[in-house]
Amino acid sequence: MVDKTENTHKSIEQAEKEGKYIRKVRSFVKREGRLTKGQASALEQFWPTMGLNHLDGMIDFADLFNNSNAIILEIGFGMGKSLVEMAKNAPELNFVGVEVHRPGVGACISLADEEGVNNLKVFEHDAIEVLADCIPNGSLTTVQLFFPDPWHKKKHHKRRIVSLEFVETIRQKLKVGGVFHMATDWENYAECMIEDMNSAPGYKNLATDGDFVPRPDSRPLTKFENRGNNLGHGVWDIQFKRQD
């Protein structure tokens, strides 16, 4: 079904003026992939301890984790394998994952339980809304965005999650000194990310040689990175620090 409000900015503004519900351009298309038995039972069993609900509003992280450890937010964790590995390797940090794909959320919490990880909570929701409604300003030590959907075709670039507005939102959510870490295997997206980060005020690029940082050892190989490697794609890591 064609969403007519997405055709032009003018029609969105017009519809907003008229007070209509607007479904803005999203960075994902909801795939109704079937849940495996394991994912379904993990969602049922572990959601009460690991799940976070968008409708519950702003989070008090110290209250949520019962400690004042640093918070790492990962957007679009896919099946969650690398996120669980990071959380397991760093019990002194707290991790929050945001993913819209339900089977991925189920797989992530199933693995987290299997690995005995208890410093991880997850949302099954659009990260744009979670950032706006649930994450306090100045609360995050790191934001991770690994292999976001590249939306290859030019006419679909408006769906890319990274935009000037998005990187400004991330800056507000980071603590001063906090780091926004992105990785992509799509060169054009990497260039656009750098362009947005350079245009946004209040960030400093942590790269010392050119625009990109070497692949950090702390980032486990993700499913999409592995796929990109097999297709012969390069990988670009980008790390900027919030300066003010």
Ligand SMILES: C[S@@+](CC[C@H](N)C(=O)[O-])C[C@H]1O[C@@H](n2cnc3c(N)ncnc32)[C@H](O)[C@@H]1O
């Ligand atoms: C290409 S996959 C990469 C997954 C994983 N990071 C990896 O490297 O294997 C991108 C993921 O981002 C999720 N995603 C896209 N837009 C999102 C949004 N606005 N909020 C939360 N998740 C989103 C998709 O559902 C998908 O699982």
